Amino acid sequence: MALVLDEEQTMLAQTAGAFMRESSPISRFRALRDSSEERGYSLDVYKQMAELGWTAIPFSEADGGMGMGLAGLVIVTEAMGRGLAPEPLIPSIAMAGQALSLAGSADQKSTWLAPAIEGEKVLALAYAERGQRYDLRDIALGATDKDGGYELSGEKTLVLGGQCADAFVVAARTAGKGGDADGITLLLVPADAAGVSTERQQRADCQNSAILKLEGVKLGADAVIGKAGEGHGVLCDVVDRATVALCGEMLGGMNEAFDRTLDYLKERKQFDTVIGTFQALKHRAARMYIELELARSVVMAAARAIDDGADNAKVLVSIAKAKLSDAYALITNEAVQMHGGIGMTDEHDIGFFMKRARGCEMTFGDAAYHRDRFASLSGY
């Protein structure tokens, strides 16, 4: 597991960086935030991303993918993170798409995964519920047996990319009670099924998520992804992958916030000198740089560990999310502080990164959760 980009990955990094700089400057994110358009992202940009092959990166060639793994995907999410691009690559590809890839039937793959890889359809994974924190056993939404299939009723929240998904992978409880690992079933729910509705959420970080409402939604037995009652393991594996993809985005965001702050330190004048000459700021900037370097190492290691099926993959995922959560928060807090008053204004872009840092931190487990998981996996 070499922590270095190979030739193919280096090329991808160059292409991804160039494309996102061109098509997703931070001004685009601001415009999307200020528009009343329901989608919340650009279908055109997403289609172009698919044409570049990004939606195919992590999947095996058997599934119609490029077989570049998470090590490839984090390169793209990092590039997206720099411009806070809201296109649903993580929801559709790193979340729902992974669930289908890991556990879906041939039929489910051809109906939903293939078009998702083509960028023709967008999928979302609905697992979070109000009152749940980060433990993936806390699934209460019930699916009852009905006519050889299931009937679903209840509500999911914070469904990433859920505001305009074509289908949902829903984690529902078919046996046991909230807190049990057994009895969770993943079900494929088309957005146009009777009783399905969504409501877009307004988030502080202005990224896209929705409430998914299910009212007596009837599903056939063929809606089950994998085995009924055994969805928890798949869900954990999927969320681990999504966590690494998100860590890539976080790495991009913190690097962008840092670069912008460094530029500001070199141009902003006070007391007749640029503020970057002040040692109080230099030392803090240097400490931010150290955290950036550590962050890159752990993201690369976690992505490669999952791709290689390494024994310590889960440990490395928790190391990555714990480190990235803290580092993104630190760097963006410092970024706003070092920008001074202008950093507090909505007009300035730096605050977007601080908001996003918190949005990312609270997604898939914060630093404390992942340190606890690290301890648990390490046997203490």
Place this chain on the structure above:
Amino acid sequence: MTDLESFRAEVRGFLEESAPESIRGWVNQDGYWGGKNPELPHPDAKRWCDIMAERGWTCPTWPKEYGGGGLDKVQAKVLDQELGRLKLPPPLTGFGLSMIGPTLLQFGTEEQKQEHIPKIIRGEIRWCQGYSEPNAGSDLASLQAQAVIDGDEITLNGQKIWTSYGDKSDWMFVLTRTDNNVKKQQGITFLLIDMEQPGVEVRPIKLISGASPFCETFFDNAKASTGNIINGLNGGWTVAKALLGHERNMIGNVFGGGGPRGERRGPPRNPLAELGREYLGEQDGRIADQVLRDRISQVSVDHQAFLLTMQRNNDNLKAGHRPGPESSIFKIYGTELNQRREELMLSIRGPQSVGWEGPGFEEAETTQTKAWLRSRGNTIEGGTSEVQLNIIAKRVLELPE
């Protein structure tokens, strides 16, 4: 059989036949340092060093013409593996090997190399470093130990401080002031000096953690020869900086806890977690104290992130890229991590960590308390953290002066 295979067979044969049986499996963190009056941490330590030095394998990659092993990197790795296989300790350690030797190979004249390198390889001379002075710590270039040249004789006056193992060393590589009228970096001369003479006096320093290897060294008309100036008169700063690079990497590695040498040992052990279990007890199979458990995880997660960053740096170099994060990152992070680890161990031991010696305390407890005190120096020696941060700000981030 390939060349490498036959080399391995040769090494294996030699080690199996020649290495003293008694030294196999001997583990000593300090190792054997050699010198005119060597300390013997193991009765056969000198014999083992002599056996290896005979083939130049105390310094396997150094040139044969000066008594080194003349091995390439791959061969040196084979030698290391074979040593590990037989559980044989490194035959020799010290500042000759790690600091002045590589520096002489880079900057020394042919005559200087012929004179000093073979003695380093054979462990005959123990070296110490004369850099810091009472008024030249972080601002090393302002050093004032005066060297005056008369013909081919040099007279040295002044004081050095923080001389590690000064009281046990035979020679010192020392930075001296030879010109007071130029920019301070340009009036420094790098000199080698014999410590065994009336003009050199060494006094050990006691630290907050107790006894220490550090010394003060006083020069009162001490003598050296101009043949022992490295890189020419007033050319010392370049040499000093090159050597500091070696030192910082070394310190970062030591305190970051580099991997075990030779064969890999079993599954990774977490000494913090083991200590936590012992002192804090368990509940449902986990360390009972949740707050300290989280602190253990914080330090352990950061330790892993640090090791992965060192690995990434190595992988980058192996792939032929320029070094990524500069060595300053490792120095700061490794030393601060070590301090956090030591402080956390105090917290875990709780009241048992207040002992100095005597009844009521285990030796492991008082030793660790002293190790904690000693660790406070890690962010001061070898370039303070503040100096390292300045270096990052200037060289990496290019922030204005």
